[in-house]
Amino acid sequence: MTGPVNADLYSDVKIAIIGGSGLYHLDNLKVLGEINPETPWGHPSDKIIISETPDGHKIAFLARHGRGHFLNPSEVPARANIAALKHIGVEVILAFSAVGSLREEIKPRDFVLPSQIVDRTKGIRPSTYFENGVTAHVGFADPFDKELSDIIFAQGNVCEGVTFHTNKTLVCMEGPAFSTRAESHMYRSWGCDIINMSVLPEAKLAREAEIGYQMVCMSTDYDCWKETEEAVSVEAVIANLGANSDNAKKLLLAVIPAVTKALDAGELKSVAALQGANKYAVITSKEKRNAEQLKKLEYLLPGYFI
Numbered sequence: 001m002t003g004p005v006n007a008d009l010y011s012d013v014k015i016a017i018i019g020g021s022g023l024y025h026l027d028n029l030k031v032l033g034e035i036n037p038e039t040p041w042g043h044p045s046d047k048i049i050i051s052e053t054p055d056g057h058k059i060a061f062l063a064r065h066g067r068g069h070f071l072n073p074s075e076v077p078a079r080a081n082i083a084a085l086k087h088i089g090v091e092v093i094l095a096f097s098a099v100g101s102l103r104e105e106i107k108p109r110d111f112v113l114p115s116q117i118v119d120r121t122k123g124i125r126p127s128t129y130f131e132n133g134v135t136a137h138v139g140f141a142d143p144f145d146k147e148l149s150d151i152i153f154a155q156g157n158v159c160e161g162v163t164f165h166t167n168k169t170l171v172c173m174e175g176p177a178f179s180t181r182a183e184s185h186m187y188r189s190w191g192c193d194i195i196n197m198s199v200l201p202e203a204k205l206a207r208e209a210e211i212g213y214q215m216v217c218m219s220t221d222y223d224c225w226k227e228t229e230e231a232v233s234v235e236a237v238i239a240n241l242g243a244n245s246d247n248a249k250k251l252l253l254a255v256i257p258a259v260t261k262a263l264d265a266g267e268l269k270s271v272a273a274l275q276g277a278n279k280y281a282v283i284t285s286k287e288k289r290n291a292e293q294l295k296k297l298e299y300l301l302p303g304y305f306i
């Protein structure tokens with residue numbers, strides 16, 4: 001950590017919120033302080049804000065693109081973001097994202113809880129902690145946490161007038177330019193329902209770090225497949241970001257206590273199952289493991305490999 005860090009500030013923080021486009025602050029929560037940890041993968045996108053809900057639940061908040069949106073999706077330091085959250089004790093991440101809709105029935109300002117991902121990033125984002133002489137392969141068949149998704153869905157009624165969709169497939173493109181019409185039609189033909197530029201490698205790194213992860217997608221546009229609509233533009237996206245982020249903040253006031261309660265009661269079986277899951281995922285033989293890399297991994301998964 002850089003500067004003096006009061007570990008008490010984040011001592012019992014188990015839930016982190018990652019805010020995407022339009023969700024740069026949780027200004028309905030009380031700010032307790034901020035930290036700027038330096039991880040073996042560098043600094044996170046911005047300072048991590050420790051906040052408290054009106055009923056006294058502490059959470060960590062991180063703006064994915066930085067406050068002021070100075071990082072494009074390919075530049076987000078996802079390894080530092082996830083490592084820093086893990087290091088302070090986070091067990092669950094609720095990640096918010098502005099997405100395009102590839103389906104008629106998913107309208108702008110609808111919320112979507114995806115269950116699957118199709119990867120259309122281009123391999124230019126550092127996307128694993130297991131490299132440079134320490135190879136591991138973690139399971140990623142189900143990239144999101146169904147139990148978290150169920151809790152969020154159950155609280156959805158606090159967002160008046162917002163339709164929630166579940167069990168959808170999210171395609172993650174590289175960007176930063178939006179898709180061509182041919183790509184947009186192709187993603188629809190593949191069975192994809194929504195599109196963004198941010199879920200990867202974030203979700204994969206959370207799995208490597210043994211953190212339960214669910215993305216809450218907030219629809220802003222119909223991308224460019226729909227003939228009766230203008231093709232997506234930043235202007236069109238921004239037109240819906242304000243309403244979406246107001247709804248996200250309302251939703252969190254209900255979801256944070258519900259997730260805390262489930263965590264404390266040991267009801268999140270999927271989160272519990274992640275603890276220790278990667279201890280034996282390393283396939284590199286002990287004598288061939290790179291000591292420097294093991295040292296970095298000690299920050300993320302202490303006591304696992306050293």
Ligand SMILES: CSC[C@H]1O[C@H](OP(=O)(O)O)[C@H](O)[C@@H]1O
Binds near residue numbers: 021198
């Ligand atoms: C501003 S439109 C494209 C941009 O918005 C989404 O960001 P985030 O997922 O962080 O909300 C999308 O993934 C793109 O990065």
Ligand SMILES: Nc1ncnc2[nH]cnc12
Binds near residue numbers: 098196232237
């Ligand atoms: N149409 C779109 N494509 C990719 N990312 C987006 N985020 C919001 N709308 C998007």
